[in-house]
Amino acid sequence: MADYHNQFDDLERDLCEGLVARPAPEGFAGKVLARVANQEAKESLPALFLHWRSALAAVLIAVALVTTGFWQHQRRQRIAGERARAQVMLALHITSNTLDSILQRQIQHPVKEAQP
């Protein structure tokens, strides 16, 4: 390391003096700032588009969920109604059969009126 620094000769001194930073070309900073602004504008467009697409997708999903829920509710109500109707019909059928059998017994074995 010490050798390395001791070897600092005329050429190295010339290199230090000759290799100072040059100024950037005229208008360099302005060009960079314009490119940054352009890049930011390009990047913000897809983000906005993505935002709108997400919102649209959310609305479509909500509509689909509401429609499906409504359809399921209607289906459940129809099934419940059909089941209640079937039960009423069965009850009427049983009642009708019971009344028929009572009537038949009455006809075949009339009930004597109770003696006072």
Add this chain to the structure above:
Amino acid sequence: MSPTSAQFADALHRHQGRVYSIALRILGESGAAEEVAQDVFLELHRSLPRLKGEQHITAWLRRVTCHRATDALRRRAVRGGTAQSEWDENFLPESAPVSPAPLMNRIERLLFSLSPQQRTVIVLRYQEDMEPEDIAIELEMPLATVRSHLQRGLQLLRSKAERTLKEYIRG
């Protein structure tokens, strides 16, 4: 102006000469150097939130500029552009701006007789005043390789400049 934008504008104004000079001295062409320097600052704008402090920004700019300039040299070589590999006393990169300082012109002319790696290491050592250990860290290169590029580069420069440069400076 947001804090990041203000920090970016500040970094741009303070480091534009440094970044442009590194790119120019590696590439040897002002148009290509300006393009690389602009790309480096665009990349800085994206990376700025991750960089903490002035030293970090400076080191980041040096490293990225060296890599982008080397990449540009490779692309130029692939496209069939000729790289100045043999020293020619009269060689001056075509579109390199001529500096009002004769020593700077002379040194830059000599630099283009070196390999890109030697040029990069010498620019970082003498323009940026960096120690070989720091150059090794920044370029992710073994220290021995950095020292070898530096010594070989200096040897070549010394042999080529012995007559011309010293006569010019002292004459």
